Amino acid sequence: MTTTLPSPTGTTTPEEAAEGTRGAWLVVMKREIVVRALNKTFLVGLLVSVVIIAALAAFMAWQGSKTDSFTVAVPAGDTAATAAVESAASIPEAQGGGAELTTLEVPDDAAARTALAAGDADAWLHPAAGSADDGWVLTGEADPDSTLTRLLTAGVAEQTLATNAEAAGTTTAELTAGGTLTTDRLDGDAVDSQTLFFASFALALLFFLGALGSGQMIAGSVVEEKQSRLVEIMATAVPLRHLLAGKILGSSVVALAQNVVFAAVGLVALSFTPTASILPSLSTSLLWFVLFFAVGFLGLAALYAVAGALASRTEDLQHTTTPMTMAVMGVYFLTFSASGTFETVLSYVPVASVVSMPVRVLSGDAAWWEPIVSLLILAAFAVVALLVSERAYRGALLQTGGRIGWRSALTARA
Structure with missing residues (x-):
């Protein structure tokens, strides 16, 4: 076992400081996960959502089986x-x-x-x-x-x-000979429009609940630490970029786990409904959704963290998070009602692609390479959002006295 000895002068060398803070982001991430997992409001909301999903599926099964x-x-x-x-x-x-x-x-x-x-x-x-x-x-x-x-x-x-x-x-058979009509479709085994609309609504709702709920939780956590001046103490021991990284990753893990639970409950519940035949296609679409959400939420989480840093009090959050909330609501309303060329365009637009591209995969409208290209575009957005947010977060976190603008946060010395 190797022990690092303090310097002869009694001060910490840069090398020792770097060694001590190298895993700080991991400590912060674990703390965020534990705090969120033990939060009663989060647990109750998760349980209620699971019950609602199961109840909706049970209602569909009853509707499909009743005579x-x-x-x-x-x-x-x-x-x-x-x-x-x-x-x-x-x-x-x-x-x-x-x-x-x-x-x-x-x-x-x-x-x-x-x-x-x-x-x-x-x-x-x-x-x-x-x-x-x-x-x-x-x-x-x-x-x-x-x-x-x-x-x-x-x-x-x-x-x-x-x-x-x-x-x-004569007979009915002779009169109606050659009059039978069967249906066929050029897109093979693609799902019908009603099922597709239901799936797009469900994915948009999963995105909305995960992004808005977890995003607001990040912003609230940041402003609470800032308002209590706890962040000033933490900043002396943990680099601010590590603090931001830990919060983003911890919240992303919780948000992703929440959506995985919702998706799993939904798939199991749907297996008892008349739409069980589309489960293989729907499962593939959900896998793409989880992957897209994991990448896209990194950027959203970073922006929500900045929204919390721009506020000095909890009361300021409504103002600083409004642009993010409007964007998330816009994605929700646009994606589940989109169709045709508009949906194709949305499937390449971050963050709308989190919903639109998996829906196109389910419908059979997307070529094999399209989800990959869209995911790369989303990843580029997440990287840019992380870089910009990291600079704004460090510039705004230690400023107090009122709401801070993005320009002030980006130009402040951190």
């Missing part, structure tokens, strides 16, 4: 009406949907109206003007359910076609 049941009143002995309901009932089963239709035979119109009023039937299917040749009418206590109306419209059309085909001495 709507309808009772349709039909005239007693009317085989055409009964056949129309049976045809309508077979449509959800063929399409993988969830709806069940049953018939309730009624002797006359008065009995049908009574069944509707009593809630024994959801709708009453009967011939118009007393004859099926004039078409059919679907009557409800109020407007009939839209799903039921859609199914019975198709069921009536199918039954009518079968009746007319039989009268013409």
